[in-house]
Amino acid sequence: MKLTVIFINVFALCCLLFALYKDKAKTKKALIITLRSFIRIIPAILMIILLIGFLVGFLPENGIAKISDEHSGFFGVFLTALLGAIMHIPSLLSFPLAASLLENGASYAIVATFIVSLTMIGTITLPLEIKELGKKVAILRNGMSFIIAIIIGLIMGAIL
């Protein structure tokens, strides 16, 4: 088994035991929330896993690598940031999706840009954000997030 898996589970177990020791009622409440969100996220997870299978199955061998190479510069990263900004999936699921892209030859720059842009920018939720925070802050935040997604991606591509 991977070390990461052990680390994550031990960490969660320690937190859980500490929580139980601190306050049983609160912990119980937390576990009910856990169960409820688990049920809520399962369909999305299964869909993403199916999608990854089909991506790998139907994209031509090294197809992603080819696209990634051809548009490896600024343009590819820019397109990825755009894609991440429009997509609306739970951020927890962006990581397995990103990993499948990476395994199939996408560059680190592309994958990092995708994650940052997907998790920070919400095109669909922008009207709500404008309503709550005002036009100026909402548009500045999303616009600048777009730019830093590209910057972070380019730096990640250079250092990894």
Add this chain to the structure above:
Amino acid sequence: MNGKMKEKQKKGLIRDWIFLGISIIVAGTLMLIFPDKREVITSTSSQFFMEMIWILPAVMILMGLFSVWVPQETVVKYLGKSSGIKGITLALLFGALPTGPLYIAFPLASGLIKKGARVSNIVIFLSAWGCIKIPQELVELQFLGAKFMAARLVLTIVFVIIMGISIEKITEWQNKKTNKTQGSEDNESI
């Protein structure tokens, strides 16, 4: 209000399961049409499924614990009045701890602004909420490795702080400009 939210959640859940059903039917049909792809699709999907299922319960338990132990009132109480380095640290921390999609944080952020929190801290808080949550970082560690996770975490924190401060400066500068031309009646329009 609460009842309405629950109703909406229930509808969303049913919709998700219907979508899943449709995806499975489409997937099954495609696999029947392209039998040579079946092997690679099922092996890839089951590999990712196994990787996910080993960590998902742990991640979800952490999210549940955080949501009970870091309630929104605590966030509002501490973040509303802090500034400087302490404010930035708290904004990062309080963004990274609670759980839920980003749009849940918008009304919270709006309440914080009304309470006098700084724009920079709000932007940092929202960005941390979006992309450096602790349970999310664990999933990133599992799928993309320690080096990737650490590098992205550090870079994100640095750029998010820069972005927060820049947005605050821009809004302040624009407010000053409108104040000069219009008088100081409505600079609290945010």
